[in-house]
Amino acid sequence: MNLLIIGAPGAGKGTMSEMILDKYHLIHVSTGDMLRAAVKNGTPVGLKAQEYMNRGELVPDEVIHDIIVERLSQDDIEAGFLFDGYPRTLNQAIDLDAILKELGKKIDGVINLNIEDAELIKRITGRRLCPGCGEIYNIYFMPPKVEGKCDKCDAELIQRKDDNLESLEVRLSEYHKNTQPVIEYYEKTGVVRHIDAKQAIEKVFADIDAVLEGLCK
Numbered sequence: 042m043n044l045l046i047i048g049a050p051g052a053g054k055g056t057m058s059e060m061i062l063d064k065y066h067l068i069h070v071s072t073g074d075m076l077r078a079a080v081k082n083g084t085p086v087g088l089k090a091q092e093y094m095n096r097g098e099l100v101p102d103e104v105i106h107d108i109i110v111e112r113l114s115q116d117d118i119e120a121g122f123l124f125d126g127y128p129r130t131l132n133q134a135i136d137l138d139a140i141l142k143e144l145g146k147k148i149d150g151v152i153n154l155n156i157e158d159a160e161l162i163k164r165i166t167g168r169r170l171c172p173g174c175g176e177i178y179n180i181y182f183m184p185p186k187v188e189g190k191c192d193k194c195d196a197e198l199i200q201r202k203d204d205n206l207e208s209l210e211v212r213l214s215e216y217h218k219n220t221q222p223v224i225e226y227y228e229k230t231g232v233v234r235h236i237d238a239k240q241a242i243e244k245v246f247a248d249i250d251a252v253l254e255g256l257c258k
């Protein structure tokens with residue numbers, strides 16, 4: 042099963058991806074994670090992407106094309122994959138179709154996490170991450186037991202560079218301008234399922250799970 046998860050920043054793509062992977066054992070392909078790793082390691086891709094990411098803007102499609110082709114050339118992908126944060130532009134979606142066609146693959150389902158912009162501000166500006174184990178917290182809704190420390194591994198929590206109000210506004214406008222057409226593109230093939238992402242985490246996952254159970258049949 043090959044899936045996409047789409048949603049505005051803060052809609053819960055990361056959390057839902059983890060829960061989907063846990064149950065369905067797919068390969069997680071997050072362009073955001075791949076780009077952050079490239080920036081951290083100072084690779085040529087990282088150097089090209091860094092400035093765009095800090096400003097909250099989308100990284101150029103050519104850069105994304107290269108990292109996707111490279112990732113899809115690895116064997117583990119045969120298990121089925123979950124694309125998270127990709128495709129983010131109509132060009133990327135059209136490009137992905139061509140890449141998958143070459144590989145004899147297709148997208149079986151698109152999970153669209155729906156949520157209003159107003160909800161996302163606290164989610165994003167309050168988000169804190171554990172660099173050690175990847176656990177995600179929110180200082181407003183899901184604070185760690187000890188301020189600034191991970192409950193699981195005691196590491197010092199960090200905030201993503203682009204999780205501030207200024208970048209968020211750019212990211213949301215990029216999302217509406219560029220990613221909304223991606224949803225419309227996939228609507229034409231009948232694979233999109235809309236999920237209410239404002240609900241409690243367990244309920245959001247239950248709704249996604251029901252969709253995926255249906256796809257597996």
Ligand code: AMP
Nearest residue numbers: 072073093094097098099100126127129
């Ligand atoms: P994310 O972790 O998915 O929120 O992505 C963080 C940032 O990485 C975005 O704000 C963009 O700057 C960049 N990025 C991630 N995925 C893509 C993509 N598919 N196309 C363009 N830029 C991306």
